[in-house]
Amino acid sequence: MKIIMLGAPGAGKGTRAAVAAAHYNMPHISTGDIFRANLKEGTELGLRAKEYMDAGELVPDELTVEILLSRVTQKDCEGGYILDGFPRTIRQAEVLEAELKKLDDKIDFAIDIDVPDDVIEVRMTGRRVCTKCGATYHIVHAPTAKDGICDACGGEVVQRKDDAPETVRQRLRVYHEQTQPLIAFYKERGILKWIDGCGPLDDALADVIRVLE
């Protein structure tokens, strides 16, 4: 089974993709995570992606499509996968569709996680991340015990550059312009499913199972 998670940044695609991937025993592929891992390792791809990510823009399709295709053609993807954050443009969706078609294959489901912009803004601008272990917090919903210090490892907890308020608003603008049209794209293909992303994340797996089975 090949699944795409659609939705605005901060809609909860990553959380739902992670629990579903564990449940169905499939790789969870996040292009954002691939870029961040490359940045951490200081690769050229990571450095090129950083300027776009920090500005709340999309990394150009040429870079993104290439890394995604090289990932989904690895052996562990043969039985299926869950894509989180790809495709983000119609062009990316078309290339993925064409590449899969060459293999007589296709995406089975695209799940749209729907959350209003004002809820997203509160979620993202309040998010904090540990610079050492990557644990995530929220200043209102899941604060650290000590201000700025990770509960898990004692590392420094900071706001990601792309979670700064102006960048979040820019990311939402980019989402509406370039990514939201994918909802119609997959609806036309008859594979679109819908989840209300305002519900509690405790139900994350149940939400995904309900729309798939």
Ligand code: AMP
């Ligand atoms: P994410 O963690 O999925 O929110 O991605 C973080 C950032 O990585 C995005 O704001 C983009 O700058 C970049 N990115 C991730 N996936 C894509 C994609 N499919 N196309 C273009 N840029 C992407």
